[in-house]
Amino acid sequence: MAAGALSREPRFLELLFARRSVAVALGVFVVVLVACVLADVVAPADPARMSVRARLTPPGDAYWLGADAFGRDVLSRLLHAGRVSLTIGLGVALISSAIGIVIGLLAGFYRRLDGALSRLIDAMMAFPDILLAIALVSILGGSIVNVVAALSIVYAPRIARIVRASTLVVRELPYVEAARALGSSTRTIMTTHVLRNIVSPIVVQSTFIFAYAMLAEAGLSFLGVGVDPATPTWGTMIAEGRQYIDQASFLILFPGIAISVSVLSLQIIGDGLRDAMDPRLAKDL
């Protein structure tokens, strides 16, 4: 097993970086990620320090990306806000994958559950993501945890659908039959034999969900039904900056660029992963 993994790895990375855009996107995303994680160290100023005199200062030497309506440094806020936005995106990607894997495996494995679970997935996917998310957040209340919970519920069916479809294919393969003949329990077959072989589509899809969740969080915050407006996220920064759009459009320009760059690099990485993990699927979409 270990030897197999070793001999496969270089080929995978080679495939992944074969397209220069994927390498660039990964580089950009890592830079954004590291800068936000290390916000305490990297940020030039305290993101909460106010200064009346610096109010709405345009980008320049003192404030690289300007200062907001309270005279707070936009760059520092952007880095700290990014930490929250990225955490929400990652949290949603992980939790929705976990829920989706369980539902998808059950639906793919147990014929009796399949009908009901598949219809449930269809019904959940009939709700537009933002609409379902704002309904859920309105019920649960706006906080980081609840936004992550709501968006995980919204995106879990997408993973579940993919896991179910992949499970239906893999469960019929000879090695699964062999494992069953050798007396492996259904649970062992599900987790070791099937799940391990459908990891690629799950990883690809959760990369996209990471991206969608960041867009959705920004949308919710903009609508005023996301995280507490006092918590800086890229979405709340845009929502807050909106009042000053005529005097200081840079207040919404930079957080918008930050979201777009992160989401774009995640999408390119997702495309790259899909093509590298399963070259048969490689369709240069």
Place this chain on the structure above:
Amino acid sequence: MTSYLVRRIVGMVVVILLVLTIAFVIVRLAPGDPAALMLGPEATPQDAVELRARLGLDRPILVQYLTFAGNALRGDLGTSIFFNRPVTEVLAGRAEPTIFLALMSLAIALVIATPIGIWAAYRRGSWLDQGAISTAMLAASVPSFWTGLMLQRWLATELGWFPAAGYGGPDADFLERMRHLILPAIVLGIVNSALILRFTRASMLDILGEDYIRTARSKGMPERRVVLRHALKNAAIPIITIVGLTFALLVSGAVVTERVFNIPGLGNLVVSAVLRRDYPVIQGTLIVVASLYVLINLLTDLLYLVVDKRVRY
């Protein structure tokens, strides 16, 4: 064919019943008493008792669910707490801007995306192709409300080409109202064109590699005719599906875009309902939108039969 239709319609009914159930459950997920939540902190316990009785919340949960589902299937989605009018009436009153916004932006998206998608596939690998894919990906990565805010400031406030916001006021005639939708429709259209472009290109690429295209070419058929008649006709099927699927994207986009441009449509209504805790309206919007989505996707599947005579179920 008939059995396929029956199966699809039964499936659709089951999904719509589940949609009703989910919409019912979501509101019941709220911690605490829904009546107290709806009334807010200023209400007296007496108010809560009255509202509970009015909404039937004092009855067993199963009875409540059956009443809710039965009423919904007969077109009664309850009464808005804020407007004190039937939810269906409230929704109908706000539907016009959203419907026209969705149609206009879909038209814009198709006009932008289909020709570029066809051309990109035809000139695969060229700078035009790569530019088109990159632009589409970028358009799908930018938050639509951000695009909206930027274009609103630039094209409406600064250049004055479009009305900055609103729906023309109560006396505005139809044309004036539509004029207010142009800029929001462009914003939504840009977002949706990304998906349509990628799909058009992908399905054209599939078709252009087919034998019958080579045959048509070797017969000496003009390229224009090969691409537009033979290829596009067959590529149309996947494009139709994606148009059905963009409906969800359009609605999600409309919620945010209507808020940016202050358009009194369904999106704006549902956000206000969330802020006012008007749960029947939230529930009603969820049900109507999800049912429409299910219906539209059934219709696009059936359209296959019309577009492609080879598809038989």
